[in-house]
Amino acid sequence: MGYYGEKFAKWSSIIATIGTSILAITATITVTVTLNAWKIDRESSRPYLSLQESPKIEVKSGLSMEFKFNNVGIHPVVNLASRTLVIEQELKNKPLQNDTYYLANEIPQNMASSLLIKFKSYEVDSSEPDVRPYYIVLHLEYTDPFINQKYQQTLYYRWDGIARSEVQPVVHVEVWEKESILDYLENQKVDVQL
Numbered sequence: 001m002g003y004y005g006e007k008f009a010k011w012s013s014i015i016a017t018i019g020t021s022i023l024a025i026t027a028t029i030t031v032t033v034t035l036n037a038w039k040i041d042r043e044s045s046r047p048y049l050s051l052q053e054s055p056k057i058e059v060k061s062g063l064s065m066e067f068k069f070n071n072v073g074i075h076p077v078v079n080l081a082s083r084t085l086v087i088e089q090e091l092k093n094k095p096l097q098n099d100t101y102y103l104a105n106e107i108p109q110n111m112a113s114s115l116l117i118k119f120k121s122y123e124v125d126s127s128e129p130d131v132r133p134y135y136i137v138l139h140l141e142y143t144d145p146f147i148n149q150k151y152q153q154t155l156y157y158r159w160d161g162i163a164r165s166e167v168q169p170v171v172h173v174e175v176w177e178k179e180s181i182l183d184y185l186e187n188q189k190v191d192v193q194l
Contacts, residue, residue, distance in 0.1 A: 047073035047144050049080075049153060052112055055170040059162070063119040063131070065170065067138065070112045077107040077142045081194050084117055085137040089158070091184040096124075096134065100194060106145075131162035135173065135181055139192040154192055156181060 052070040057063070071077050079102075086097040097117070107113050115138065124131055136157040143150050156178050160168035173181070185192065 045074040045146075046149070046151065047071050047075045047077040047107070047109075047142060048151075049077065049107075049113075049140055049142070051155070055157075057159075057167050057170065059167060063124050065117045065136070065159070067115045067117070068112050069107075069115065069140075071107045071109055073144075074109055075144045075146050076109065077113075078145045079103075080107065080113070080140065080142040082115055082141070083137075083139040083192050083194055084115070085135075085139075085185075085190065085192065086117065086119070087135045087137065087181070087184065089133040089135055091135075091180060094188060095190060098190065129162070129165045133161040133168075134159050135177070136170065137181065137185075137192055139194070141194050152193070 048071065049069040050072045052068040055068075056066045058066070081103070082101045084097060084099045084101070085095045087095050097119070099117075101115065103113060105113075117136070136159060138155045138157070140153045140155070141150065156173040157170050158173045158177060159170045162168065
């Protein structure tokens with residue numbers, strides 16, 4: 001092999017190495033973009049529970065609140081578990097209620113499910129013209145059965161009780177209230193997770 005043949009072989013080898021490197025980088029980028037697109041698609045299809053309407057409050061035969069959740073995701077919700085905490089707004093005493101519920105049925109897309117909080121008569125006397133205000137913390141855990149992924153949501157509400165025999169609405173808390181509730185839960189050593 002002559003001088004030019006060796007140079008040609010050397011340059012051919014360099015060009016082949018550069019070409020192979022470019023193909024490898026392109027393949028890596030393609031795989032990364034595809035995986036990211038798949039993750040975005042998976043997350044956009046996940047189940048997600050949203051409060052369908054403002055909670056209904058009944059005071060006829062004791063005090064109860066009904067929270068209606070709707071699965072606004074594409075995949076169904078299975079193994080729904082919830083922890084419900086009812087806390088006096090002064091944030092001094094132990095939670096008034098700390099209940100756990102497990103739902104057996106699947107909640108498909110656009111299907112609603114209810115969570116009922118029933119106050120015991122010794123906790124809240126709804127016949128009184130005034131009932132003190134409470135915070136309500138709802139922690140939801142559920143699974144997407146298609147990808148076997150677990151999800152959690154924690155929702156914070158304020159109910160201003162009954163003032164002069166008028167039932168007040170349940171509303172979302174403000175940021176500072178959520179921070180106060182989180183401090184309270186830490187100080188009381190109450191874990192909302194299941």
